[in-house]
Amino acid sequence: xxxxxxxxxxxxxxxxxxxxxxxxxxxxxxxxxxxxxxxxxxxxxxxxxxxxxxxxxxxxxxxxxxxxxxxxxxxxxxxxxxxxxxxxxxxxxxxxxxxxxxxxxxxxxxxxxxxxxxxxxxxxxxxxxxxxxxxxxxxxxxxxxxxxxxxxxxxxxxxxxxxxxxxxxxxxxxxxxxxxxxxxxxxxxxxxxxxxxxxxxxxxxxxxxxxxxxxxxxxxxxxxxxxxxxxxxxxxxxxxxx
Amino acid sequence: xxxxxxxxxxxxxxxxxxxxxxxxxxxxxxxxxxxxxxxxxxxxxxxxxxxxxxxxxxxxxxxxxxxxxxxxxxxxxxxxxxxxxxxxxxxxxxxxxxxxxxxxxxxxxxxxxxxxxxxxxxxxxxxxxxxxxxxxxxxxxxxxxxxxxxxxxxxxxxxxxxxxxxxxxxxxxxxxxxxxxxxxxxxxxxxxxxxxxxxxxxxxxxxxxxxxxxxxxxxxxxxxxxxxxxxxxxxxxxxxxxxxxx
Numbered sequence: 001x002x003x004x005x006x007x008x009x010x011x012x013x014x015x016x017x018x019x020x021x022x023x024x025x026x027x028x029x030x031x032x033x034x035x036x037x038x039x040x041x042x043x044x045x046x047x048x049x050x051x052x053x054x055x056x057x058x059x060x061x062x063x064x065x066x067x068x069x070x071x072x073x074x075x076x077x078x079x080x081x082x083x084x085x086x087x088x089x090x091x092x093x094x095x096x097x098x099x100x101x102x103x104x105x106x107x108x109x110x111x112x113x114x115x116x117x118x119x120x121x122x123x124x125x126x127x128x129x130x131x132x133x134x135x136x137x138x139x140x141x142x143x144x145x146x147x148x149x150x151x152x153x154x155x156x157x158x159x160x161x162x163x164x165x166x167x168x169x170x171x172x173x174x175x176x177x178x179x180x181x182x183x184x185x186x187x188x189x190x191x192x193x194x195x196x197x198x199x200x201x202x203x204x205x206x207x208x209x210x211x212x213x214x215x216x217x218x219x220x221x222x223x224x225x226x227x228x229x230x231x232x233x234x235x236x237x238x239x240x241x242x
Numbered sequence: 243x244x245x246x247x248x249x250x251x252x253x254x255x256x257x258x259x260x261x262x263x264x265x266x267x268x269x270x271x272x273x274x275x276x277x278x279x280x281x282x283x284x285x286x287x288x289x290x291x292x293x294x295x296x297x298x299x300x301x302x303x304x305x306x307x308x309x310x311x312x313x314x315x316x317x318x319x320x321x322x323x324x325x326x327x328x329x330x331x332x333x334x335x336x337x338x339x340x341x342x343x344x345x346x347x348x349x350x351x352x353x354x355x356x357x358x359x360x361x362x363x364x365x366x367x368x369x370x371x372x373x374x375x376x377x378x379x380x381x382x383x384x385x386x387x388x389x390x391x392x393x394x395x396x397x398x399x400x401x402x403x404x405x406x407x408x409x410x411x412x413x414x415x416x417x418x419x420x421x422x423x424x425x426x427x428x429x430x431x432x433x434x435x436x437x438x439x440x441x442x443x444x445x446x447x448x449x450x451x452x453x454x455x456x457x458x459x460x461x462x463x464x465x466x467x468x469x470x471x472x473x474x475x476x477x478x479x480x481x482x483x484x485x486x487x488x
Contacts, residue, residue, distance in 0.1 A: 080320060238346040
């Protein structure tokens with residue numbers, strides 16, 4: 001008798017804990033999600049970790065700088081001169097990265113033009129014309145291949161540069177340009193050209209469509225500074241409170 | 243008599259246990275890409291992500307504090323010389339143009355997520371928005387065209403050399419791997435930006451109707467966008483020597 005009661009107790013325990021397990025999963029949300037979501041979470045976590053590593057690098061650099069300055073202060077040396085040197089070094093770096101000065105260096109010149117072949121009867125003239133998305137993708141590929149500075153028809157590409165088709169012309173940084181399009185990029189020339197005209201490169205796709213596409217590796221390219229107005233109307237600095 | 247009374251109870255319990263075990267097995271059997279997985283697995287990763295994010299916030303705070311201390315020392319030690327003061331102002335302008343300062347202002351927040359998998363259409367195991375990352379590229383271009391002054395995607399600030407590239411299974415932005423859901427922040431005129439994006443047959447309509455993506459757009463009075471966290475180092479590009487120093 002006792003044995004049986006014990007057995008029933010164990011069974012009840014099992015049933016109870018199993019139903020707890022089941023309800024915990026429900027919790028008022030989707031019971032099932034796509035396996036893709038798991039993958040997405042993993043990638044996002046990986047990305048955040050990389051971001052943290054970047055920040056840690058910035059912190060290390062800052063700490064070294066702080067130590068140097070404090071050491072100078074302790075030794076009663078002229079801190080001002082050190083700070084000034086750093087200031088001018090920073091001025092040079094950020095004026096370059098922000099597109100405030102002309103830049104030069106080795107890189108590639110990409111020439112893209114409308115196709116000259118005859119249209120097949122079922123085709124649309126749009127099929128062999130250069131579009132804004134073509135330029136955007138080529139520029140994006142160049143950046144992914146390590147381009148440091150880019151200009152399109154002499155317009156420096158900065159953080160707020162847009163490229164938009166408008167009828168017969170393309171608007172770059174708010175100014176209008178017609179074909180052909182000449183993209184200059186400073187960086188590793190062979191890597192950038194391989195990314196565009198290598199197997200699966202976007203340049204090969206454009207060529208297959210019948211557009212004119214040519215990449216030239218050059219030793220010395222000049223890319224002009226951004227010359228349009230860049231007054232900010234909406235954005236302000238959010239200074240750290242401390 | 244008592245013995246017989248216990249048998250149906252045990253029978254019923256055994257049946258229930260069998261049922262529960264089979265349900266459990268069924269739900270955890272879907273580990274292949276294309277099937278569905280239980281929410282429990284996802285929530286474990288969600289917790290992990292939250293931990294990583296709070297860790298990152300701590301590091302960020304440490305960085306901001308360090309920057310503040312450096313700035314104080316600089317301001318104390320730099321002389322009242324007009325030229326140097328002007329140079330400091332220039333530096334701030336340059337750094338703002340390079341995207342290495344935190345900024346805020348009015349704008350819009352857009353979120354993009356993959357289509358909800360349904361019984362009829364469970365998806366092919368690939369993320370729509372990641373495969374068509376040129377949609378993100380196009381969206382960012384439209385934002386800039388609408389006058390957005392600062393943009394970030396999943397915390398990655400868009401600067402002059404930012405790429406959005408499909409590398410293997412990931413979309414890399416500023417060489418940092420990202421995944422959906424995508425949150426795009428843009429500072430600028432909220433009305434102009436919203437109008438540009440939601441125009442009929444515009445980018446948001448294309449994302450929704452042609453690709454089934456879940457897109458939402460919200461205007462905000464104040465958005466904060468973080469600085470570019472990567473390292474700016476130029477190996478090939480050099481400034482052209484300016485005969486006139488600024």
